[in-house]
Amino acid sequence: xxxxxxxxxxxxxxxxxxxxxxxxxxxxxxxxxxxxxxxxxxxxxxxxxxxxxxxxxxxxxxxxxxxxxxxxxxxxxxxxxxxxxxxxxxxxxxxxxxxxxxxxxxxxxxxxxxxxxxxxxxxxxxxxxx
Numbered sequence: 001x002x003x004x005x006x007x008x009x010x011x012x013x014x015x016x017x018x019x020x021x022x023x024x025x026x027x028x029x030x031x032x033x034x035x036x037x038x039x040x041x042x043x044x045x046x047x048x049x050x051x052x053x054x055x056x057x058x059x060x061x062x063x064x065x066x067x068x069x070x071x072x073x074x075x076x077x078x079x080x081x082x083x084x085x086x087x088x089x090x091x092x093x094x095x096x097x098x099x100x101x102x103x104x105x106x107x108x109x110x111x112x113x114x115x116x117x118x119x120x121x122x123x124x125x126x127x128x129x130x
Contacts, residue, residue: 002026003025003121004022004101004119004120005022005122006098006100006121006122008124009126009127011127012127012128013128013129013130017086018126019084019087020087020126021084022082023082024081025081027081032106034082034083034102035076036106037104037106038057038108038112039083040052040055040103041053041074041083041099042099042100043096044096052065052114053065053067053098054068054073055113056074057108057109057111058106059107060076061109061110063111063112068087071087087126090126091128094128096125097125097126098124098125099121101121102117102119
């Protein structure tokens with residue numbers, strides 16, 4: 001069963017940076033790793049709806065929400081079956097639980113920051129505060 005584990009969250013001061021990682025395992029066919037999946041990053045703050053932040057397609061196309069454009073960067077990791085979210089210039093409003101999610105979508109330039117993903121991780125807490 002496909003499993004996603006987020007890591008890299010923590011407490012950071014305003015203006016600081018964090019890099020989140022999403023590690024995938026449990027592929028039904030080990031020959032088809034995360035490179036065959038579109039990956040999205042989302043967050044959810046207390047009392048708010050889940051917000052799509054960024055996604056990367058299997059051909060490398062990326063999409064960003066306006067709220068993070070220019071500050072966050074999604075990329076596929078050098079390590080197999082990982083995707084990162086580099087977050088710079090963090091603000092208190094970025095405080096939330098951050099999730100990654102994946103959809104099987106090989107050789108497609110399309111990804112979405114809508115929460116239309118089949119597989120989700122458990123999330124990692126990011127707190128931006130002095």
